[in-house]
Amino acid sequence: RKEVEQDPGPFNVPEGATVAFNCTYSNSASQSFFWYRQDCRKEPKLLMSVYSSGNEDGRFTAQLNRASQYISLLIRDSKLSDSATYLCVAHDSNYQLIWGAGTKLIIKP
Amino acid sequence: NAGVTQTPKFQVLKTGQSMTLQCAQDMNHNSMYWYRQDPGMGLRLIYYSASEGTTDKGEVPNGYNVSRLNKREFSLRLESAAPSQTSVYFCASSAQRGTYEQYFGPGTRLTVT
Numbered sequence: 001r002k003e004v005e006q007d008p009g010p011f012n013v014p015e016g017a018t019v020a021f022n023c024t025y026s027n028s029a030s031q032s033f034f035w036y037r038q039d040c041r042k043e044p045k046l047l048m049s050v051y052s053s054g055n056e057d058g059r060f061t062a063q064l065n066r067a068s069q070y071i072s073l074l075i076r077d078s079k080l081s082d083s084a085t086y087l088c089v090a091h092d093s094n095y096q097l098i099w100g101a102g103t104k105l106i107i108k109p
Numbered sequence: 110n111a112g113v114t115q116t117p118k119f120q121v122l123k124t125g126q127s128m129t130l131q132c133a134q135d136m137n138h139n140s141m142y143w144y145r146q147d148p149g150m151g152l153r154l155i156y157y158s159a160s161e162g163t164t165d166k167g168e169v170p171n172g173y174n175v176s177r178l179n180k181r182e183f184s185l186r187l188e189s190a191a192p193s194q195t196s197v198y199f200c201a202s203s204a205q206r207g208t209y210e211q212y213f214g215p216g217t218r219l220t221v222t
Contacts, residue, residue, distance in 0.1 A: 004151060034210075043199055043213035044152070087151070095207045096167070099151030 003027055004090050006100040013078055014108055020074040021103045023088030030098070032091040033071045035062055037084045038102065044087055047073075075105075083107045111135055115200050115214035122190040122221045130185040130217050132200030140206040141183035142167075143175060145196040146216075152199065158183055159206040190221045 006023045013019045025033075033050035048055065050062040050071050061074040075082055088100035113134045122128055134141065139160045144152040154167030158177040172194060174186045183202075187194060198217045203209040 008149070041216075043215055045213070046210045091207075096154060097152075097211065099153070101149055101151045 003092075003098045004088055004100040006086075006088050006103045008101060008103060010104040010106050012106050012108060015078060015080055017078055018074065018076045019078055019105065020072055021086065021105075022070050022072045023100050023103075024068075024070045025088075025090045025098070026069070027090065027092055027098070028066075028069060029093045030090040031093065033062075033064055034089040034091075034097075035060075035071075035073050036087040036089060038087055039084050047086070078105075078107045080107050080109060113200055113202055113212050113214035115198075115217050117217060118215065119218045120220070122187075122219065124191060124221060126190050127186065127188050128190065128219075129187075130198055130200070130219075131182070132184065132214055133182045134200075134202040134212070135181065136202060136204075136212065137180070138202035138204050138212075139180070140203045140209075141177065142201040142203075142211065143173070143183070143185045144199045144201065145169065145194075146199060147196050155185065155198075157206070187219075190219075192221045195219060195221045 003026045035047040036044040037047045038044040054063045059076045063072045085102040085104045087102045090098045116131045142157040143155040156175040158164045161180045176184045200214040201211040203211045
């Protein structure tokens with residue numbers, strides 16, 4: 001079983017819509033979580049950290065549910081420029097990053 | 110600031126050939142990493158260097174070696190390339206090992222025939 005699992009998508013969403021996707025993790029000892037964004041044929045870049053209390057950055061909201069072992073990313077008022085692959089990442093107790101395979105998002109005009 | 114740079118951007122090797130991927134960062138980061146990314150899979154850690162002078166194996170170290178040449182540079186060597194090593198390789202750095210943002214280079218697309 002993969003340690004961090006994501007729906008690969010693609011999620012096809014019209015511009016302006018709200019989209020949400022989840023990521024599940026198997027290691028209950030995971031301490032920190034992140035969402036990275038990766039554009040096609042580019043390197044990953046940090047989108048946001050995920051705190052226990054949840055956090056919001058503009059149109060993006062990340063939530064952590066430790067009881068069910070998943071994190072979520074919500075994008076409101078989606079833009080064409082949001083089209084990318086979103087990578088879910090968990091830190092394990094050895095400070096290693098465990099990466100999901102990513103969810104592909106396509107925003108259509 | 111250039112951030113994290115990698116060379117080469119593309120490479121084609123024949124089975125059994127060797128090569129070294131170069132990585133450098135100008136952010137004065139202590140920790141550096143080498144990952145590979147394959148379709149349908151998450152990034153997998155090959156080796157990392159928590160600080161200058163140290164290197165440790167990651168999840169998939171077989172067939173690779175690394176050198177932390179100085180604080181800025183961290184190279185990855187394939188001694189005898191195999192088709193299974195066809196992948197995109199990313200170098201990354203972070204201020205410290207742990208819960209710190211990792212900054213990635215643009216990647217090297219390697220094909221082994």
